[in-house]
Amino acid sequence: MDYMKLLNPTVVDIKPSGIRKFFDIAAEMDDVISLGVGEPDFQTPWHIRQAGIKSLQDGKTKYTSNWGILELRKAVSDYMKAEIGCEYDPKSEVLISVGGSEAIDAAVRAIVGYGDEVLIVQPSFVCYEPIVRLAGGVPVIISTKVENEFRLTAEELKSHITDRTKLLILPYPGNPTGAIMEREDLEAVAEALRGTSIAVISDEIYSELTYTGNRHVSIASLDGMRERTVVINGFSKTYSMTGWRLGFACGPEPILTQMTKIHQFAIMSAPTTSQYAAIEALKNGRPDIEAMVEEYDMRRRLMVDGFNALGLECFEPKGAFYAFPSIKSTGLSSEEFCERLLYSKKVAIVPGNAFGESGEGHVRASYCYSVDHIKEAIRRIGEFLEDIKNEG
Amino acid sequence: MNVKLLKLLCKNARYTVHELSVMTGLSEDDVKSQVSEMEKEGLIRGYKAVIDWERLDSAMVSAIIELKVEPQPDVGFEQIAEQVKKYPEVETVYLMSGGYDLCVIVKGKTFQEVAMFVAKQLAPMKYVVSTATHFILRRYKELDIELIGDNKDDREKISF
Structure with a gap:
């Protein structure tokens, strides 16, 4: 062979x-x-594990809705409203995924077609480039600098935008750098994006782990950004649940509908036990x-x-x-x-x-x-x- | 008073001043002065090591003694607690809610020694109504520190 x-x-x-x-x-x-x-x-945390155990004892061992359990999507929607300041309809704008990674993959595949350029901010988590390639996209790397604390500047962004640019992947707070983007940094990036039709995947998996005293700011909460942004988050880092493989995506209904199609055919639904545990995490894990x-x-x-x-x-x-x-x-x-x-x-x-x-x-x-x-x-x-x- | 500092000392009283300063964000001088202030005020009462005595041949034994006491007018249980705590054999004295009044932890070289201490010293004390002795057989965890079992890190050594 x-x-x-x-x-x-x-x-x-x-x-x-x-x-x-x-x-x-x-x-x-x-x-x-x-x-x-x-x-x-x-x-x-034990109470979260217990919620998973209880769901098994109660016989919650079947598929869930492709989108995820509605109660969990509602909890995610409440969380996003309270913490990020963006409203998402739990019925059509929240997708429960197998970790943040699957949501990134679905978002990229929903947006990127053959030959589309995708801006990838580096140094960053290793999955973005292969996922973009698998979707037929062309990764365009933006290298951030230690002098700027590895933040993305508007100039760096603008100098990489072409008429084939379809998507920006924004990975903050960042792995491996620990860099964050503060409100004014994001404002500058948002300003550069306004008036373009470039979409944003904002990977905010570390959003709860910041140490400045200010809460994490999502680009989705800035003027004109929600309509173009898919926010990715999950339970792995926030609640120490890496093995449960559970994440979520929030974004405008037209994008989420296409992502859910991909998710539906590739995955069916995220692990049921994990979803029940995650409801407990969001409700009582603060x-x-x-x-x-x-x-x-x-x-x-x-x-x-x-x-x-x-x-x-x-x-x-x-x-x-x-x-x-x-x-x-x-x-x-x-x-x-x-x-x-x-x-x-x-x-x-x-x-x-x-x-x-x-x-x-x-x-x-x-x-x-x-x-x-x-x-x-x-x-x-x-x-x-x-x-x-x-x-x- | 700095709660973060207290929490750190609670976890490990042997952190250096430099480490405490780095971890709390206080200056080294502030760490020093705040710690000595808390010691002076009696907020910090002492520092001790957590020891796995079972590893020694000359292991100590301990027992938890439930003491039922007849409370006294005006002073309640204070007086008897004061008396009990004076014995060097007594490691801990707590006033309890529930089925008995004083919880006393007693240590000695042998079961016999502890039992005799209870019989000869605690039980006959005026106002002590009854005692129940529970020997500690195995210590799994003490003051947040695990004494048995190794907490193996089951994560991969490296992951992205």
């Missing part, structure tokens, strides 16, 4: 990330101190979020201080749960740095270039770990830096 003839070249051409090999090495190594994960260390944010904030400060003290310059990440220090002072590439650190000190962190070329010269360290764990990792990184210095 000539599989290369058999298989879809668009899929085959998507290169598995070069970082994969490095991941595998780390996975097989014993006693690794990792700062490498993109998921919370907290358990899903104190859990606050406790987690307070804990993350302390770890965040400790980690940023630790990197800066080691001379690995680290801008202040104001959202998500990552620090993204620069390792340029070592003269090593991101991959060299991470690989050598893993072999010599058994600390696993992720090379910044895994999230786009503009991440080169940085590494991503997650603070989804206990304070003692973070301290030990930073101590080992300090030893590693000493070793390099002595070599040189």
